[in-house]
Amino acid sequence: MSHHKNKRVLVGVTGGIAAYKSPELVRRLKDRGCDVRVVMSRAAEAFITPLTMQAVSGHPVYQHLLDAEAESGMGHIELARWAELVVIAPATANFIAKLAHGQADDLLSTLALATEAEVAVAPAMNQQMWQHPGTATNLEQLVQRGIRVIGPGSGDQACGEVGPGRMTEPEEIAAILAGDAIEPLLSDCRVLITAGPTWEAIDPVRGVTNHSSGKMGYALAQAASDYSARVTLVSGPVHLDTPEGVSRIDVISAADMLEVVMREVGKSDIFIAVAAVADYRPADVAKHKIKKSDDQDGMVIEMVKNPDILATVAALEKPPFTVGFAAETQNTIENAREKLKKKRVNVVAANNVGGDDSAFGSDSNAVTLVHSEGEVNIPPNDKYAVAIRMLQEINTLYRYQ
């Protein structure tokens, strides 16, 4: 996404109560050096006057498609070409539906089709309308076409109901568009993440573990928190600081991790299993340190299978949106697709852990998100950047799949 400072911005206002926030958005964009023109739908005029928008933007407001006077100035196609960014705030359910279906029956919807500029929408509507499958399908179309959806937030609504559908605050929209702030993409989500290795004790001083540093899981926890999610991180033994804003629960073994996850999972909307959980543990844990014996050259430790935490969560009657990782050394995508089916999860993030560029312990990673509809490649980058991209995709799949 481009960062919109000092740009030519077309602000579209459609007919919802949140239109009272649109003048403030124009101001905030102008604070960032943008030249702003305003287009209002007919319904928007029921909520705010064109004169107000003219006063804050410093330019006449464009209202009607077949307005000979306006067309003699900057015609609608010219306006569409002039814009470097089109932001529709508030965007009603009706306008989102029109945009999704390519309908062009008024000035704003025509401009949205005629422009080559980046288009962003800030939805605002009643919470039932926001959660209606029709709206979800329309939004999915917009996201797939590269239209940026900002918000909505959750809370008290003008209609007296409480829930998702409040337009994101103007300062936040302007800051997101300018690249000054990270979008509160997951503000209505509780995200549960496992990270790090597990330690399966053999005796009080020895155990079976692996090279997971926890960096990938911690990066996802940080990124989810930066996206305004409420994040709980269930962490195996690692040497990392707790990411800001994240609530962390430390565990040692797979059994401990399972217990905590099952306690927390009912409160979660999204579960991401990043931990490298030991598949097997010693059948018995010696009470005291096992002594080296002079007459014994070898030692056999009997191992038993650990519970599969990811599969247990996915098999719940009402599982959260579930994302697993697949650490593979060969046939990465095929094996990830196999895991997707076998563990019945929504997404598997496949990463190669063989060779020199293994994700284990390193600061960077590259993953392919495998889901029932296809695959998304996230190229090599530092783990935080990969986590940010992963959460953008997970958010889209969670909301619109």
Ligand code: PMT
């Ligand atoms: O911690 P880092 O150093 O940053 O490294 C990151 C990572 C390589 C550990 C991470 O990116 C990763 O790939 N994690 C998954 C490691 C793994 O155990 O993969 P797996 O293919 O064995 O397991 C598949 C999935 O099932 C994983 O989501 C795992 O968390 C889950 N699982 C596995 C076994 C088990 N008993 N319970 C589980 O929940």
